[in-house]
Amino acid sequence: MGFFSGEYDCTVDAKGRMVLPARIKSNLPDIDAGNVVLTRGFESCIVLYSQTEFKKIYSKVSGLNEFSEEYRVFQRNFFRGINEVELDSNGRLLIPKMLMAHAQLEKDITVVGMGNRVEIWSPDLYQKFLIQDSSEFAQLAEKYLAPTKKE
Structure with a gap:
């Protein structure tokens, strides 16, 4: 699996095409190099997955109980x-x-590597989802990354 990281300023042409940043493209698994999966993000963004990574998510979602209305x-x-x-x-x-x-999305977009996936944002919307206060970021890091008693 490729590891996607970094933040890139890109553009979308009049036909709705964008060039995938070279660093992102180079981290696609060879088996998936020419094909990716795009889907709606939970926030107002697009999420790009390699096909290999998306198959893991697909298996989880398709395995949900079809007899449950919520599912x-x-x-x-x-x-x-x-x-x-x-x-x-x-x-x-x-x-x-x-x-x-x-x-x-309009002409200018922001592409963000997120480990196992890539997010594609409108630059203005992206800024609204970023933490502006470094102490808030530090608190989240402590909450999610600090060793637990079991470790």
């Missing part, structure tokens, strides 16, 4: 936003219009 609602909303996209020879991918609208 069906989740599955319906989860699966409706999934798009398999092929990179062209120039490393560009076409962002579907429905996803462009969901993320409120």
